[in-house]
Structure formats: C-alpha cells, structure tokens
Amino acid sequence: MIAPDALLTLSKDVITRRDPAGLLLFQVRTDEMYFVPHAAAALLKLVDGSRTLAEIGDAVMDLEPVADRPVLISTIASFFSSLAERPVVEVWS
Numbered sequence: 001m002i003a004p005d006a007l008l009t010l011s012k013d014v015i016t017r018r019d020p021a022g023l024l025l026f027q028v029r030t031d032e033m034y035f036v037p038h039a040a041a042a043l044l045k046l047v048d049g050s051r052t053l054a055e056i057g058d059a060v061m062d063l064e065p066v067a068d069r070p071v072l073i074s075t076i077a078s079f080f081s082s083l084a085e086r087p088v089v090e091v092w093s
Helices: 038-045 053-063 069-085
Strands: 007-010 012-020 023-026 032-037 047-053 087-092
Touching: 023 038, 032 038, 038 069, 047 053, 047 087, 053 069
Parallel strands: none
Antiparallel strands: 007 047, 007 087, 012 023, 023 032
C-alpha cells in the first residue's frame, strides 16, 4: 500500500487519450492499454508529482466533505497501488 506522504506522478512512459467514457492510458514500456472512467481520470489529473497521497485525498475531501477520510485515503491508495504495479503511476517516498 502507498504511504500517505508518498509523492505520485504519472509515468513518463504513459500516453493518455480522452475517451467519451473516461481516459485511455497506454504504457509504452509494457505495450499495455488501460481504461479509467471519468472519476478516476479526475484523480489522475491530481497526480503531477507535486502532491502526496494525503494531499490528493484532501483535495477529494474538499469536493466530497461527507466522506470518511480514512476510508477515502485507503480507497485512493488502493487505486494508485494498482496503477503503480502496471507501472502507470510512479511513487516517490
């Protein structure tokens, strides 16, 4: 699982393309394509190397203040962990 203080960035080897239903991600190194829906694409916009996982969670909390923060952070960490395994997202601790 990704630590809350880890910085996240989209891999330089990923090409993105908008799709009517979300976002297509093509990982050049592995020659694999992934699809993420609009809500996940909005999260990826926050992954620019300047925000930690906790800061991304805080930004989402600003949009959805009734969410349970620990559950939200865990869900976001799980999502980004799955992208880091592919490697679409890079994690800097």
